[in-house]
Amino acid sequence: MSHRAAPEHTHPDDVPLLTALAALADPVRMRLVRELAGAEDWSRACGSFDVHVRKAALSHHFTVLRGAGLVEQRDDGARRFNRLRRGEFDARFPGLLELVLRGD
Amino acid sequence: MSHRAAPEHTHPDDVPLLTALAALADPVRMRLVRELAGAEDWSRACGSFDVHVRKAALSHHFTVLRGAGLVEQRDDGARRFNRLRRGEFDARFPGLLELVLRGD
Numbered sequence: 556m557s558h559r560a561a562p563e564h565t566h567p568d569d570v571p572l573l574t575a576l577a578a579l580a581d582p583v584r585m586r587l588v589r590e591l592a593g594a595e596d597w598s599r600a601c602g603s604f605d606v607h608v609r610k611a612a613l614s615h616h617f618t619v620l621r622g623a624g625l626v627e628q629r630d631d632g633a634r635r636f637n638r639l640r641r642g643e644f645d646a647r648f649p650g651l652l653e654l655v656l657r658g659d
Numbered sequence: 660m661s662h663r664a665a666p667e668h669t670h671p672d673d674v675p676l677l678t679a680l681a682a683l684a685d686p687v688r689m690r691l692v693r694e695l696a697g698a699e700d701w702s703r704a705c706g707s708f709d710v711h712v713r714k715a716a717l718s719h720h721f722t723v724l725r726g727a728g729l730v731e732q733r734d735d736g737a738r739r740f741n742r743l744r745r746g747e748f749d750a751r752f753p754g755l756l757e758l759v760l761r762g763d
Contacts, residue, residue, distance in 0.1 A: 650758065
């Protein structure tokens with residue numbers, strides 16, 4: 556049994572543009588978003604990403620992504636699974652995810 | 660006569676997406692970009708914007724905007740005038756300026 560509180564989410568409709576831009580303007584978070592975009596919903600646990608940051612930092616990055624309406628999370632036992640909120644985020648900020656996902 | 664060095668510019672084509680996002684993810688710089696979008700090219704001097712920051716901070720913000728390919732500047736005596744590089748930036752990052760300029 557996990558003793559963590561369930562993650563709190565912010566719907567993209569409630570996210571200011573500044574918050575969305577700041578969430579994406581970070582190399583680790585951009586990487587997380589890109590990897591999530593290439594994966595099936597709920598297939599990726601938080602520890603499965605190819606980023607080299609400590610657990611506390613990774614947890615912070617996911618908090619920022621949730622707060623920007625980019626990621627939805629749910630716990631399954633000790634693991635926390637993710638999906639990119641692609642449709643909702645696209646509806647709120649058309650074209651922004653596309654820029655991030657096209658590479659540079 | 661101005662003793663300042665002429666401002667250095669970065670063309671949007673040479674700007675990484677992370678740099679563009681970070682430049683726009685700031686309330687003062689977003690305000691500067693929005694005001695510039697509503698003004699004729701070269702009509703706005705640096706001191707003419709409705710932002711409440713010290714001169715050194717404002718100078719830093721314009722440096723960031725130049726470095727992100729968002730703003731072009733040229734000096735006329737003691738004043739430095741600005742234009743938004745709308746066409747070039749749009750070509751490099753389609754839709755990004757539109758999100759910023761539509762308001763929130």
